[in-house]
Amino acid sequence: GESVGLHLPTLSVQEGDNSIINCAYSNSASDYFIWYKQESGKGPQFIIDIRSNMDKRQGQRVTVLLNKTVKHLSLQIAATQPGDSAVYFCAENRYTGRRALTFGSGTRLQVQP
Amino acid sequence: GAGVSQSPRYKVAKRGQDVALRCDPISGHVSLFWYQQALGQGPEFLTYFQNEAQLDKSGLPSDRFFAERPEGSVSTLKIQRTQQEDSAVYLCASTLTTGRTEAFFGQGTRLTVV
Numbered sequence: 399g400e401s402v403g404l405h406l407p408t409l410s411v412q413e414g415d416n417s418i419i420n421c422a423y424s425n426s427a428s429d430y431f432i433w434y435k436q437e438s439g440k441g442p443q444f445i446i447d448i449r450s451n452m453d454k455r456q457g458q459r460v461t462v463l464l465n466k467t468v469k470h471l472s473l474q475i476a477a478t479q480p481g482d483s484a485v486y487f488c489a490e491n492r493y494t495g496r497r498a499l500t501f502g503s504g505t506r507l508q509v510q511p
Numbered sequence: 512g513a514g515v516s517q518s519p520r521y522k523v524a525k526r527g528q529d530v531a532l533r534c535d536p537i538s539g540h541v542s543l544f545w546y547q548q549a550l551g552q553g554p555e556f557l558t559y560f561q562n563e564a565q566l567d568k569s570g571l572p573s574d575r576f577f578a579e580r581p582e583g584s585v586s587t588l589k590i591q592r593t594q595q596e597d598s599a600v601y602l603c604a605s606t607l608t609t610g611r612t613e614a615f616f617g618q619g620t621r622l623t624v625v
Contacts, residue, residue: 499554
């Protein structure tokens with residue numbers, strides 16, 4: 399199949415371990431942040447989002463942390479599974495003005511069985 | 512439909528040809544976005560529709576790119592006189608309303624200009 403990101407930073411983890419994927423953003427005016435998962439040959443898939451007035455949000459096996467002081471976002475995946483292997487992108491947006499997502503650079507997650 | 516559908520899945524065009532890429536958003540979704548994704552990069556915004564109105568086309572790289580959504584559902588992205596630098600995956604996304612954060616993406620159209 400197609401490869402979404404041939405030269406992306408890669409995080410390799412063992413199945414069952416926890417994964418932490420990091421993202422630095424630049425726009426301090428963003429209202430919310432989103433993590434997307436993109437498997438080879440597919441479009442991005444929404445994972446979880448967080449408003450800018452929050453610092454943590456949990457979903458099913460995933461936690462997003464937001465540090466506005468250093469403009470840093472992270473995605474934690476608990477008990478990583480082979481199906482989690484993909485490229486992960488962070489994105490930011492605002493509730494007003496331009497509606498489009500601004501994507502950051504991606505990270506490839508490889509889960510070793 | 513069940514999800515956002517894009518066609519064709521793959522398109523090979525000779526340099527100078529015109530191409531048309533189609534997006535069928537999720538039924539009832541108000542907002543529709545087109546993005547361009549180069550290999551190894553995150554998607555980059557091209558244009559945005561709210562129903563049939565094109566509210567933002569600031570990301571279109573040149574006047575060779577044109578998008579429409581005449582009835583507020585299906586959208587077409589047209590690229591005239593394709594160039595090699597147009598080679599990329601073109602993604603379409605839709606959201607239920609303008610305020611919703613969860614955008615649903617199609618699988619994309621991979622355009623290769625030879």
